[in-house]
Amino acid sequence: MSKKPMPPPWTKADAKQAEPQGWDVFEIWDNRIEYEIGMLERSKIFLTDEAARAFVAARGKAGDALALKALKIVFVSKCGTVPA
Secondary structure, eight states, X not given: OOOOOOXXXXXXXXXXXXXXXXXXXXXXXXXXXXXXXXXXXXXXXXXXXHHHHXXXXXHHHTTOHHHHHHHHHHHHHHHSXXXX
8 A cells, every 4th residue: 555645844934935925735634634725814915825826827737847846736625646
């Protein structure tokens, strides 16, 4: 049996870098831990989590390393595989 891949850690430094952009990666606990990109309410940059996710997705598509790391963390936590 193979172990589930672990996403790269989301560090305090990563969160500090994402904060001025109005988003962060949050842990969601249900039956297991998952990660999700969401807005920082205190920043008032995004009105919804969906808007924050769309922003991060666009930054990732443009090659932004922080956005790509966040997207990889979410992907691995939900799908259990590491994207190529």
